[in-house]
Amino acid sequence: MLVRFLLASSLWFGIVYTTRASDTTKIQTPAGFSTSIIADDLGNARHIAAAPNGVLFIKLERLKNGKGILRLEDNNKDGIYETITGFGNFGGTGIAVKNGYLYASSNSEVYRYRLNDKFEVLDADKPELIVTGLVNKNQHESKSITLDNAGNLYINVGAPSNACQVADRTKGSPGQDPCPILETAGGIWRFRANKLNQSYSEGTHYATGLRNVVGLDWNSAINELFVMQHGRDQLAQLYPDLYNDKQSAELPAEEMFMIKEGSNCGWPYCYYDGQQKKKVLAPEYGGDGKKEDRCANMQKPVVAFPAHMAPNALLFYTGDKFPARYKNGAFIAFHGSWNRAPLKQEGYLVAFVPFSNGQPSGEWEIFANGFAGVAEVKSPRDAKHRPCGLTQGADGAIYVADDVKGTIYRITYNN
Amino acid sequence: MLRLFTARIIWPLLLILVVLLPMGINAVAGKKVSVNGQPLPKGSMERGKKVFEATCLTCHQADGSGVPRLNPPLIKSDYVTGDPVYLINILLKGLNDEIEVNGEYYGNPMPAQVQLSDQEIADVLTYVRNNFENKAKAITPAQVTAERKKLK
Missing domain, CATH: 1.20.5 (Single alpha-helices involved in coiled-coils or other helix-helix interfaces)
Known part of the structure; x- marks a missing residue:
């Protein structure tokens, strides 16, 4: 393996890259699955998308060698993606391949690149601008994207705020009611996938009350949008009379929603308490940890996960290379927490939820773990890798992108 | 032998x-000794630690290592041990711009901490400047008072 890595130097605009061989982080998966590293040291690899011919595209959060998107190919089919080219002069998170185009987002725009039949990018310096002018204020700024099968593009616009207080994350500052942030952020917007220069006025405000969604995916089995919300932070710090450190580390749940046009998921007025199994009023709006008030009418999650684990990617598995129970189920890449401090951090893993008829059919479970590479993550900086992107390859394997070092994992089922 | x-x-x-x-x-x-052998004000480290735990710890973490790409670290950081006026103003005004620390960038906004008293700000900054592998002169409540006056 070591030799293979050393040999697998990749050419990237003339710079010879040697894949890091020292990375021995062991990934634990259920029996029958195995994990390999197919590329490494790529930069802050956020989301990842696969083309039907096996080519992978990766969006970098920050430019590396002046490039924000990478195209990876395994020409000699040895399992190492040795041919890496870069393009795109913007950092960001979202990336998707659809109908002969590569879509990629900065923190305020969505572009698309024309692809040829080898899924090579044409006019790499001249992408088409599809959506522009989205809110980007240095907090929850990722613009994750997914596309349906009817020519629509869905974009998350995260709220640049924790709980819409007058002064963000400030003890004693009240919640704004109504929250003005919701007019242009804190929700999902839908645009046409093939129309240029769209902004809010050309888009549809598809769903609201979503604090920050990084992971979202179109569920083709039932043609519905599913999203993963990052729940609010700092309950104990802002309201020490209502919450202790342990409660603050375990509240609120990270939520998976099935989104319909017009969905309201409750942020900032409400959060979901996974123990009481209900939406409760946020303390900024007069909540005491139990009161439901207006939250009784807000949309409920289809799955509730432990708090603060930061779900950064969602993937519905449609392949046939995993055992049958995984078919049409949801994989979720959790980036790992920071808001559980002073308690230890959790969630640097990939989870799985079985689905049947488009709805969860069992409890969530840990699918792949060990990315952090340490027994205990006290502070997020301890984590050597953090799952951030997920895609299903043409080979039926799933690929996980790590945004600490830019390590790309392939998880296969060996039968 | x-x-x-x-x-x-x-x-x-x-x-x-x-x-x-x-x-x-x-x-x-x-006695706790700061840079140049000057003793730190009595009780400032203990009081500063309490303010840190209640106000700063969640984002900057218990070990001061911060959160990669979001919240900057306090460990061995020039901006922590440097100009007291700059540091005091981060607490009084917050910080909405991306900051570079030790070659990495951090983007999450830092909320202003005007609700803290001058004594609390002085204590927590003195604590941060003399913890997390930092060593720097204490910050006095008078320095904070002077900067707070300029806010109006």
């Missing part, structure tokens, strides 16, 4: 003692 043993073992031990002794004296006297 014994002589050799004595020379090899005893001298280094003595050396360690000589080095440790002044530190021990300080520990006994209960």
